[in-house]
Amino acid sequence: MKRRTFIKTASASGLACTIPPIFPSFFNADYSTEELMGKEEIELFGEGINLREEAYTSFLAMKKAAYSDGFDIKIASSYRDFYRQRGIWERKYLRFTEEDNMTPLDAIDKIIEYSTIPGTSRHHWGTDIDIIDGYPKITGDVLVTEKFEAGGPYEGLKLWMDENSVKYGFYLVYTDNPRRRGFKYEPWHYSYAPLSIPMLTAYRKLNVLKLLKKEDFFGSEHFTTGFVKTYLQDNILDINPTLL
Numbered sequence: 001m002k003r004r005t006f007i008k009t010a011s012a013s014g015l016a017c018t019i020p021p022i023f024p025s026f027f028n029a030d031y032s033t034e035e036l037m038g039k040e041e042i043e044l045f046g047e048g049i050n051l052r053e054e055a056y057t058s059f060l061a062m063k064k065a066a067y068s069d070g071f072d073i074k075i076a077s078s079y080r081d082f083y084r085q086r087g088i089w090e091r092k093y094l095r096f097t098e099e100d101n102m103t104p105l106d107a108i109d110k111i112i113e114y115s116t117i118p119g120t121s122r123h124h125w126g127t128d129i130d131i132i133d134g135y136p137k138i139t140g141d142v143l144v145t146e147k148f149e150a151g152g153p154y155e156g157l158k159l160w161m162d163e164n165s166v167k168y169g170f171y172l173v174y175t176d177n178p179r180r181r182g183f184k185y186e187p188w189h190y191s192y193a194p195l196s197i198p199m200l201t202a203y204r205k206l207n208v209l210k211l212l213k214k215e216d217f218f219g220s221e222h223f224t225t226g227f228v229k230t231y232l233q234d235n236i237l238d239i240n241p242t243l244l
């Protein structure tokens with residue numbers, strides 16, 4: 001779903017100032033720096049779901065539809081604030097540098113295969129989810145690519161999502177396009193486009209390099225201008241093009 005589609009929906013609903021009935025938040029795209037970096041307390045909806053209201057409502061509708069088709073969509077992760085992301089980052093950084101004896105730069109490269117730099121996560125926005133199917137009983141880590149592929153326990157859910165998620169505004173972010181750079185393929189990570197597209201647009205206007213330079217967490221002293229620029233280009237912007 002492209003931006004243009006939303007605008008068309010809006011003008012089809014009548015007067016220019018009429019709030020479009022489907023995606024009201026699209027026109028209320030005023031997000032603060034703190035909010036975009038996961039540092040502001042935002043209102044979240046749904047126990048164990050934790051999404052912005054509009055994303056939550058649409059998620060519930062999708063969950064119901066999936067349920068009647070035999071899949072029990074469960075949230076593995078949704079909203080995560082800056083401080084939790086910092087905890088994840090620092091734990092990995094210490095493990096890689098101290099236990100695995102990696103150099104700081106190698107450790108950072110390893111972390112950003114799957115984890116974001118605090119302040120740059122889409123999970124800060126209340127629009128993105130990592131999901132699994134609650135029905136199959138599985139052992140070990142759940143967010144593993146093979147589990148969503150042919151023969152894996154979440155294959156059915158993934159196929160259902162391929163067919164249906166966009167009807168509810170949810171799009172895969174880190175696709176399996178081999179030419180895509182940045183984060184690896186994440187068949188579990190979906191974003192509620194009607195909110196996350198305007199949020200990414202607002203995020204792109206921030207001076208993330210300057211903002212990250214003000215932060216002080218393990219490894220952040222090794223961020224160079226070149227590294228952050230490449231990271232933003234590859235990890236933040238080289239995503240499913242529908243979400244840009």
Ligand SMILES: [Zn+2]
Pocket residue numbers: 077123128129130189
């Ligand atoms: Zn995720």
